[in-house]
Amino acid sequence: ETGVTQTPRHLVMGMTNKKSLKCEQHLGHNAMYWYKQSAKKPLELMFVYNFKEQTENNSVPSRFSPECPNSSHLFLHLHTLQPEDSALYLCASSQLDWDNEQFFGPGTRLTVL
């Protein structure tokens, strides 16, 4: 256990569905991240939140909508996804300092039909 939880662990959705991924960190960190991991590709940073404010949007399509209501919770709202969006979505948190060691959740395996 890294202190970062993600739900659900697996999600299958159609292209017209709306769903949300949830991440919660119990480490008192002030930064949270969403990453996408596709087969045979490097980990792609999607969004960064520092002190609940979004500081990075790495050219992510608008069908992915993040929300950070407080420093412990992070959501990724999904709507009208494409099959190529199928991937493992990882949430991470860190304490903003020189080291920025990140702690990852177990991920949500998303399949878009």
Place this chain on the structure above:
Amino acid sequence: SQQGEEDPQALSIQEGENATMNCSYKTSINNLQWYRQNSGRGLVHLILIRSNEREKHSGRLRVTLDTSKKSSSLLITASRAADTASYFCATAGSQYNQGGKLIFGQGTELSVKP
């Protein structure tokens, strides 16, 4: 970008042997970190080496950093079947925090056969 590139992409060894993975990057860094990922799971932080350090040890892990060559290596000694996983290097930029961004390499898949 300062994306890390790792080699080999895949490595298969016998239990008890040592495993060495390499990582190269492109721009100046504050630190370089190594993470491990078991299949389909989240990443786990293994070790961090700062730009002013050349070598670091943690248990059976040894990390080296050569900032002049912009490269790092991770050595796992006396490997075990349980070490089978993917290993990623990640670099943190030289400006304070840079918004917390880490740039990950593509990873090395290590398979340790009993």
